[in-house]
Amino acid sequence: MPDSKNANSSISRALQVLDIIANASQSITATEINRKLKLPKPTIHRLCAQLEAEGYLQSRLNDRGYSPGAKLNKIALGVLSNNDFQRAQRHRILERLSLNLGETCNIAVLDGDRSIYFDRVETHWPLRIQLQVNDKVPLHCTATGKLFLSELSSIQRSRLLSKLALEQHTDNTLTSAAQLKPALSIIKKNQIGIDNEEFFKGMIAVAVPIRDSSNRMFAALAMHAPSARMDLATALTHIPMIRDAAAELASLMEDL
Numbered sequence: 001m002p003d004s005k006n007a008n009s010s011i012s013r014a015l016q017v018l019d020i021i022a023n024a025s026q027s028i029t030a031t032e033i034n035r036k037l038k039l040p041k042p043t044i045h046r047l048c049a050q051l052e053a054e055g056y057l058q059s060r061l062n063d064r065g066y067s068p069g070a071k072l073n074k075i076a077l078g079v080l081s082n083n084d085f086q087r088a089q090r091h092r093i094l095e096r097l098s099l100n101l102g103e104t105c106n107i108a109v110l111d112g113d114r115s116i117y118f119d120r121v122e123t124h125w126p127l128r129i130q131l132q133v134n135d136k137v138p139l140h141c142t143a144t145g146k147l148f149l150s151e152l153s154s155i156q157r158s159r160l161l162s163k164l165a166l167e168q169h170t171d172n173t174l175t176s177a178a179q180l181k182p183a184l185s186i187i188k189k190n191q192i193g194i195d196n197e198e199f200f201k202g203m204i205a206v207a208v209p210i211r212d213s214s215n216r217m218f219a220a221l222a223m224h225a226p227s228a229r230m231d232l233a234t235a236l237t238h239i240p241m242i243r244d245a246a247a248e249l250a251s252l253m254e255d256l
Contacts (some may be wrong), residue, residue, distance in 0.1 A: 010047075013039065017047055018072060021057060026153060028068035058112065069112075087119075089252050094121040097245040101238055103225040107210070107249065108144035110220070113164055113231060115145045118219065122223055137199065140166050140180060141173045143207035144220040147193030150184045151209075151217050157184070170201045195222065196232050204232045206239060210246045221246040 020033050034044040048066055050058040052144055059070035090107070098105040098121040106120040114136040134237045139145030140161070161177040187193055193207035205224035209217040221242055225235065 011048055013037070013043070014051060017044075017051060017166060018056060021066055022072065027059070027065035029065040030064070038083065048070055049230065073235070090119060090249060091121070093124065093248050094119060096186070096190050097221075098123060098244065099225070100241060101223055103223050103230065104224050105221070105242075105245075106117075107206070108137075108142075108143075108220045108222060110148045112246055114138060114161065115142065115148060115220070123225075137171075138167065140164060140165075140168055140175075141198040143193035143195040143205035144222050145218050146180075146184060146187055146195070147195075147207050148217070149180070150188040151195070152203075155208060169199050170197055172196055172198045172201075174198065192236070193222070194232065195224070197227055202227050204235055206232075206235045206242065208239065208243050210250045212250065219249070223252060 016037055017033055020036060021028070030044050030048045033048070034041070039042065039047075048057060052059060052066065052069065055069045055071040057072070059066050062086050093108065094105050102123060104121065104123045107118045109117040109118050110116075116136045137145060137148050149160070152160065155220040158177065162178065164181075166175045166177075167173070170176045174183060183194075191209060193205075195203070195205035195207075197204060199205075203224055207222035207224055208219045210219040210221055211217050223235065223238065223242060
């Protein structure tokens with residue numbers, strides 16, 4: 001029979017690794033994880049390799065270290081989604097913001113090398129872009145995606161962009177790291193993600209970060225609209241209202 005004590009010990013160590021990764025501000029190496037756990041070097045490397053093989057960790061964003069993988073992200077999304085009270089409160093904030101702005105609003109989270117719509121409220125206007133909750137969108141040409149990219153260190157960003165297919169969706173899409181670098185610097189400075197008809201022709205979007213108590217961005221709140229109804233300059237005048245809603249959402253989701 002399996003040694004239950006050893007099995008429990010292995011599970012506990014794996015959970016400790018996941019906890020450290022989930023609460024890290026950026027991808028970290030097995031050595032950095034082990035500064036807290038103080039396990040034998042072969043043990044920590046074996047644990048990280050097993051968790052990566054199972055999809056709970058991934059090392060794509062930084063060749064040196066680990067960050068949450070698809071399965072860990074899925075667990076996090078599931079926890080957020082399955083809290084009925086929190087979900088209702090969150091959706092009401094989105095509904096109020098959408099009503100005040102008269103446009104579609106959504107919350108997006110990072111999912112590997114794309115962002116995913118976590119919650120969404122559609123405008124009542126018949127002219128709108130049809131995207132759904134759980135739809136995944138590229139990072140390089142969306143307001144939320146570029147906001148996530150701007151949060152990475154320059155080394156992490158360079159490594160990630162070298163692996164992404166920077167597909168051209170419209171004439172305005174930025175399709176090289178050289179084009180994206182100055183745009184992301186401005187986004188980092190202003191804390192406003194911008195999509196100037198880069199993902200869909202005829203659609204603009206702006207986004208702001210949703211941060212936890214440690215100032216880490218864990219989601220983004222965005223508004224998008226047809227450019228025929230709202231230009232980018234007008235959308236930017238609504239940033240204070242969007243930031244107020246983001247602060248409400250941060251407080252609500254932090255209390256989960």
